[in-house]
Amino acid sequence: MHTLRIMSFNIRGAHHQQDGLNIWEQRALLNIETIRSCDPDLIGFQELQLENLNMYQHHLTEYESLLGLRAADSEPYEYVAIFWKPARLTLLKAGSFWLSEMPQTFAKGWDAACIRVANWAHFRVVESEKELLHYNTHLDHVSERARRGGVQLILQRLTSMPESRLPIVVTGDFNCSPNSFVYRLFQEHGFVDTYLAAGKSDNLNAPTFHDFGCSLVSKEEGKGWEQRIDWILLRDKQELLQVRLSEIVRDAKPPLYPSDHYPVISEILLE
Known part of the structure; x- marks a missing residue:
């Protein structure tokens, strides 16, 4: 038996000078420090910009990375990057x-506010020779139509891939709640x-979105989960994987947040 630790993390791009104390x-x-404490083998990042990448390449040297297509037409650019430990995973295709x-x-799709991207990688697990497919994405924060169109495209691409028989992990900031059409479509x-x-x-x-400790949704309204x-x-059609644990990682040193x-x-858990 082997385990894989998988992380999804919208890191808030480095070029947001309006973030006050919480600038990059x-x-x-x-x-x-938060990433290291979780010790993931595979990471789907959202909003990764070049200054974020520079810091990660300096401090997280045990990882290799795949940036994929850029989601901005000028610097600092932005990527839905995939990072992995080559000691645990071998990249086969991407x-x-x-x-x-x-x-x-x-181009923007379906009246989206921003350029949006899906990035994927096909891995082999070093210890077991098992294979898996990882998709990482960041759906639009404004347009419901764009979120629907984006997920339908991802699922269409998945269906057409010969690797679709493999276990598939999808990470992302989906900008919608578990009560959404997008969530039900995945189900x-x-x-x-x-x-x-x-x-x-x-x-x-x-909630996973908290706006540096100032959630936009009032818990008194009973809607905190929607974030x-x-x-x-x-x-996992072959039933090779088992979910052992899952956590929302709330590491912080208020008023400073990761x-x-x-x-x-x-x-x-991989059988």
């Missing part, structure tokens, strides 16, 4: 596409939410 220069080491009606063209295509599969539940303590917008999803999102970490 002041929270970068706390961000890295690809990337824009979430739009023309996925090979740099209809056989994906399970590792957070719920590990025995957790959606409640007032479940659980960062998920790790799993589809990001405006909490990362999610899931541990998967």
Whole structure:
């Protein structure tokens, strides 16, 4: 038996000078400390920009990375990057596409506010020779139509891949709640939410977006769970994997936070 630790983390890009105390220069080491404490083997990052990448390449030398296509037309650019430990995973194949009606063209899709991308990688687990497919994405924060179109495109691409028979992990900031059409669409295509599969539940303590400790949703309104917008999803038709645990990682040193999102970490048991 072997385990894989998988993380999804919207890290808040480095070029947001309006973040006050929580600008990247002041929270970068706390961000890295949080990643190290979780010790993931595989990471799906959202909002990674070049200054974030420089820090990670300096401090997280045990990882290799795949940036994929960029989601901005000028510096500092932005990527839904995949990082992995080559000691645990061997990269076999990879690809990337824009979430739009023309996925090979740099363009916004379905009235999205921003350019959006999906990045994928096909890995072999070093110890067991088992293989898996990882998709990482960041859906639009404004347009519901763009979120639906993006997920439908991802699922269409998955279905057409010969690797679709493999266990598939999807990480991302989906910018919608577990009560959304997007979430149900993943369920209809056989994906399970590792957070719920590990025995957790959606409640007032479940949000992953917190806006540096100042959540935009009032818990008094009973809607805190609706900000659980960062998920790790799993589809395993061969039943080779088992969800061992899943946590929303709330590491912080208020008023300093690693990001405006909490990362999610899931541990998967490989038979």
